[in-house]
Amino acid sequence: MLTTVIIVLSLLLLILACITGALWVSRKHLTTQVSTLTIERDEARNRIEASGSEVSELKTQLELARQELTQKSAAFEQAQTQSRETFATLANETLNKTSEQFLQLAKKSLESENKDAAAALEQRKQAIESMLKPIREQLENHAKAVTEMEKNREGAYQGLRQQITGLLESQQHLSQTTTQLSTALKGSAGTRGRWGELALKRIVELAGMVNHVDFDEQVSIWKGNDQQRPDMVVRLPADRNIVIDSKAVGENYLKAMECDNEQDRTELFRLHANQIEGRVRDLSRKDYTTGFTHAPDFVVLFIPGDSFLTPAMIAKPTLVEDALSRNVVIATPTTLVSLLKVIAMGWREEQLAENAQKVTEQATVLHERVATVIGHMEKLGKSLDTAVSHYNKMTSSFESRVLVSTKRLEEMGIKSAKKLPDALPELEAAPREMRTTESISESSDKTDGD
Missing domain, CATH: 3.40.1350 (Trna Endonuclease; Chain: A, domain 1)
Known part of the structure; x- marks a missing residue:
């Protein structure tokens, strides 16, 4: 922002220097003209002396030259005054605008910095609070612990007093008992x-x-x-x-x-x-x-x-x-x-x-009983297998010999309220064979491995 102000002021100074230079050149030109006119006047005087008829004309020209010089001098002074006023006005306006812009920019920058500072301050505050929170909790816990310790200490002191009192009483009782024991041992x-x-x-x-x-x-x-x-x-x-x-x-x-x-x-x-x-x-x-x-x-x-x-x-x-x-x-x-x-x-x-x-004896009895039950279960499985086989044979014979003839009676028009099935269900399930202890152990090992 300060660099911008310097540049603007430099431009204004440059413009003022140009105007001043132009006025100085114009004045120099006028001075040259005055010198020329003076020379011409001198020549005219000489000519007047030489020729009287040209004197009045030269005087007139000289007067005109003087008037022109006076006008140009007045114009130069007026132009110089206007240039100064214009430069002052432009400089003031530029300085005011520049100052206002600088203030606005400074204000915005200050506001931004204030916001950043406030945010940073809030973050630091939160960080400090987060750092102080465990310390505060520890201090609170320490205070509670000290309070609890003080209570325990008072309780311990009270208990210690009671124990000391009891110890003194026990010591007195022990002393009495020792005396009695000593007396008894010295007795019969x-x-x-x-x-x-x-x-x-x-x-x-x-x-x-x-x-x-x-x-x-x-x-x-x-x-x-x-x-x-x-x-x-x-x-x-x-x-x-x-x-x-x-x-x-x-x-x-x-x-x-x-x-x-x-x-x-x-x-x-x-x-x-x-x-x-x-x-x-x-x-x-x-x-x-x-x-x-x-x-x-x-x-x-x-x-x-x-x-x-x-x-x-x-x-x-x-x-x-x-x-x-x-x-x-x-x-x-x-x-x-x-x-x-x-x-x-x-x-x-x-x-x-x-x-x-006793556990060994009971385990032996249990083993014998389990073996007996397994034998009964094997016999029962074989009996079930035989019963299923007989059932399937009976249903097959019934379907091929009895059910077919009964169907023919229906075709002849002899029917009842109940409908005969097309076929009897056949049992396909068979009792599961009991596994040996070796196979049970192998499957258990596989399960444990998985």
């Missing part, structure tokens, strides 16, 4: 024995066993005139049994734990180990194998506390090996639970084996 042998039996029953139930199903308590057996009653008998697969006797040997252990003298404590732990060894000898002498139809493989000596066995083994390292040599297994709650879980697993395996045997 019967009290200690009853506590050991209760601990044994809890361990067996914890292993998933059921009384009178997987184990029995206080089973009485006779060996001659002597009655023996082990604390528990655990049943094993193949009608085997494990006898468990609980021995609460904790008197010397508790004394040792309360003793401050290291030498006295060591001596008490040695006495504690000797006490356990004595219980092992007692169990090995009882010989529970003769009291059961299926003799037990070994006898378990249950000590109701893992902490009771450790110091005894330190005092007598061969305690467990010596017990095993007498077919006695020393078990604490931890080892007894593992042993009973293995026994329970053996029971489940035995039951699975029995179920598998």
Whole structure:
């Protein structure tokens, strides 16, 4: 747009220069004429001097020349003024038009740029919104998660307070129970024995066993005139049994734990180990194998506390090996639970084996019955085939011997309300032969392959 304005102004300046040049040439021409007239005047003066008659004529011509020069000068000035006015007018008009066009073009360009800028701004706004949307959603989710976490934290703190309160109560109860247990263990042998039996029953139930199903308590057996009653008998697969006797040997252990003298404590732990060894000898002498139809493989000596066995083994390292040599297994709650879980697993395996045997027997019976039904079906198929053949033969004989004669009676005028058929239907279907197991397997393989 600016280039157009410059071109127009250049054209106007060129036109003005041409007009100015023309006026300058005309003025120069007039100046030349004035010089010529002056020369002629001088010549005329000379001639006037030479000839007086020509003076008046020359004066007249000179006056005319002066008038003409004056007129031409006035005309030149007028033309120059008009040219200036015309140039100014044209320049103003051109400048106004050019300015108006420039403003219009600038306005259109500005409007277009504004529209493009608005569209670009809208696109950027949408792009920014699309970019901020996931962040906004994440912030909202984070806020919800924080709120939910805060609720859970408050709930957890509340639950933790309750658990701590319950733990404190349990600790107090445990402390009281421990005190009572310590008092009981320091009491009579019967009290200690009853506590050991209760601990044994809890361990067996914890292993998933059921009384009178997987184990029995206080089973009485006779060996001659002597009655023996082990604390528990655990049943094993193949009608085997494990006898468990609980021995609460904790008197010397508790004394040792309360003793401050290291030498006295060591001596008490040695006495504690000797006490356990004595219980092992007692169990090995009882010989529970003769009291059961299926003799037990070994006898378990249950000590109701893992902490009771450790110091005894330190005092007598061969305690467990010596017990095993007498077919006695020393078990604490931890080892007894593992042993009973293995026994329970053996029971489940035995039951699975029995179920598998029953399934095998039922499958054999089913196979025999299926074979019998297949034989009956083959006989039925053959019977159906024979019946179809006999039916077709009978219809053929009926058509050739009876139906033809009956048709002749109709031709003789003997008819009834019912119309005789032209022919009897013939059965063409035959029973499908049963396929062998090999062909069924082949077709099944083809179907699986497709």
